[in-house]
Amino acid sequence: MGTFGKSFTREMGKNTGKVVSNVLFGDWHSTPYRRVGATQYREPRKTQAELRHEQRMEQIEAEERLRLTQIQEQNKMKQKEQLLLIDTAVLQNIDKIATLRIPNDKEDLIHLLSELSTHLNANKFQKEKNEETKIRNKFTSALFEKYEQCVLSLKSIDPESLQLKHFERIAKKYKWKKFRTKHIVLFVFMCIFGFSISLSLIGFLLENLIVAVPVIIGVSILIFGTKFYLRNRKKSNEQPKQTENQSSKQEERKIIPVEEQVIQEENSIFIDLNENSRIETKLSGIWNRYQNSVDKKIIERKPIFSADGVKDSILFVGVNPSYNPNDDNVFVHSADNKTLMYGSLYQLSDAPKYFKSLEQFAAKAGRAYSHINLLYARENDRDLLVHCDHNFIREQLELTYDTILKINPVAIIFFTDYCKDLIFAHWVDSNNSRAGSYILNGTNYPVFFSDDVTTLDEVREFALIDKIKFITKQ
Numbered sequence: 001m002g003t004f005g006k007s008f009t010r011e012m013g014k015n016t017g018k019v020v021s022n023v024l025f026g027d028w029h030s031t032p033y034r035r036v037g038a039t040q041y042r043e044p045r046k047t048q049a050e051l052r053h054e055q056r057m058e059q060i061e062a063e064e065r066l067r068l069t070q071i072q073e074q075n076k077m078k079q080k081e082q083l084l085l086i087d088t089a090v091l092q093n094i095d096k097i098a099t100l101r102i103p104n105d106k107e108d109l110i111h112l113l114s115e116l117s118t119h120l121n122a123n124k125f126q127k128e129k130n131e132e133t134k135i136r137n138k139f140t141s142a143l144f145e146k147y148e149q150c151v152l153s154l155k156s157i158d159p160e161s162l163q164l165k166h167f168e169r170i171a172k173k174y175k176w177k178k179f180r181t182k183h184i185v186l187f188v189f190m191c192i193f194g195f196s197i198s199l200s201l202i203g204f205l206l207e208n209l210i211v212a213v214p215v216i217i218g219v220s221i222l223i224f225g226t227k228f229y230l231r232n233r234k235k236s237n238e239q240p241k242q243t244e245n246q247s248s249k250q251e252e253r254k255i256i257p258v259e260e261q262v263i264q265e266e267n268s269i270f271i272d273l274n275e276n277s278r279i280e281t282k283l284s285g286i287w288n289r290y291q292n293s294v295d296k297k298i299i300e301r302k303p304i305f306s307a308d309g310v311k312d313s314i315l316f317v318g319v320n321p322s323y324n325p326n327d328d329n330v331f332v333h334s335a336d337n338k339t340l341m342y343g344s345l346y347q348l349s350d351a352p353k354y355f356k357s358l359e360q361f362a363a364k365a366g367r368a369y370s371h372i373n374l375l376y377a378r379e380n381d382r383d384l385l386v387h388c389d390h391n392f393i394r395e396q397l398e399l400t401y402d403t404i405l406k407i408n409p410v411a412i413i414f415f416t417d418y419c420k421d422l423i424f425a426h427w428v429d430s431n432n433s434r435a436g437s438y439i440l441n442g443t444n445y446p447v448f449f450s451d452d453v454t455t456l457d458e459v460r461e462f463a464l465i466d467k468i469k470f471i472t473k474q
Contacts, residue, residue, distance in 0.1 A: 086135050087135050109150060111470050113154065114467075117170050154167065170459070273372075279305050279339075279341075280335070280339045283338070283376055299377075301377070302378075303340070303378070305339065305373075307344075313368040313410065315369075315370045315407055316372075317373065318372075318374070318415050319418040321373055327340060346368055358453065365472075372403060374396070393422070397423065401427070410446075415453075427440055446472065
């Protein structure tokens with residue numbers, strides 16, 4: 001008990017001291033202790049194999065990054081080399097443009113302007129999103145600058161030229177394109193600003209309807225009145241001065257007494273292509289010969305031909321007439337009732353829109369127009385037609401060739417690839433070409449192959465007209 005009593009007394013004194021210490025000093029002097037499960041988690045140590053694998057993967061990743069960096073550097077070098085080549089080519093072309101002589105002759109100058117406008121259409125100003133487009137725009141800028149110089153030269157030579165207005169319109173269009181591509185941010189800002197102003201104006205007008213209605217009506221009358229005036233003025237300026245002569249020529253085509261016909265025919269601008277029933281007789285013979293060798297739906301339809309040509313005209317040649325069952329009721333029947341024919345629609349005020357377009361095209365070249373087809377069979381499936389009996393096709397082409405000689409045109413324009421496939425190897429010499437034209441074998445008639453002129457855009461139309469004028473003046 002003595003030993004136990006001492007131990008108990010000593011333990012009690014120690015615990016009493018801890019209580020007093022905790023009351024006075026808090027936990028600063030408390031006896032530290034640990035809780036079960038409070039030990040922090042430690043990851044197991046990696047094996048040597050795992051460490052070697054991680055090192056290998058880091059090495060592979062570093063090598064891959066290095067390889068990609070090298071590829072990027074190579075691509076940059078290739079891009080620089082490509083840009084250098086483009087820049088060199090552009091500079092060479094700019095030198096050619098700069099040294100291009102501006103002719104003093106009006107016709108040569110118009111011809112040059114047509115070529116430059118074609119190049120401008122093929123090398124338009126592009127948005128400068130990278131170095132390549134910036135370099136290419138240098139050539140377009142040089143091309144446009146030379147074009148403007150040529151326009152100024154034409155203006156000094158002939159300020160009243162109709163072609164000048166056309167070229168000036170093209171210059172304005174490309175000047176605007178150049179501004180828009182170089183100042184796209186400003187252009188967008190202007191659009192937004194204009195849209196905001198428009199919205200504000202509309203809002204103001206809606207809030208003040210009493211003021212808005214008269215203003216809108218007045219502005220509308222002013223705009224449409226101005227457009228109407230300018231359009232009529234343009235028509236009056238472009239209308240030929242010999243209107244009375246044209247109307248008298250139309251009168252010539254009306255039915256006149258027999259005793260006056262000889263005098264009228266001598267002065268007429270029209271040519272009777274079916275003189276002495278030449279065309280209808282030959283077509284009747286062709287259709288009779290191939291009754292059993294050509295598709296029934298083709299051979300049973302009456303052929304159609306143009307009975308009139310026009311002197312000193314541009315000759316437009318299509319492939320064949322399309323098929324319309326109502327044509328048998330509209331067109332004139334031949335004497336034997338085996339063929340159909342139609343007269344020239346030149347200078348007729350009520351001519352169909354298509355033929356009016358042909359007339360307007362020819363007028364821009366200072367000429368009248370005639371229109372015929374290579375073939376006379378009415379069929380909408382041209383592949384079926386051109387691949388039927390080749391002798392049936394050949395005899396029609398021979399008749400058309402004789403008709404062309406009778407018209408004696410100043411130039412011939414064949415429409416569509418079908419025409420070119422039918423005659424190119426037989427009617428023209430592919431090695432004898434100049435200014436985009438050929439010569440009809442056995443004649444001196446210039447020949448052009450083109451899309452239908454009524455479908456050409458303004459640039460291609462004017463380029464073709466310029467070629468015709470350039471060829472026919474020589």
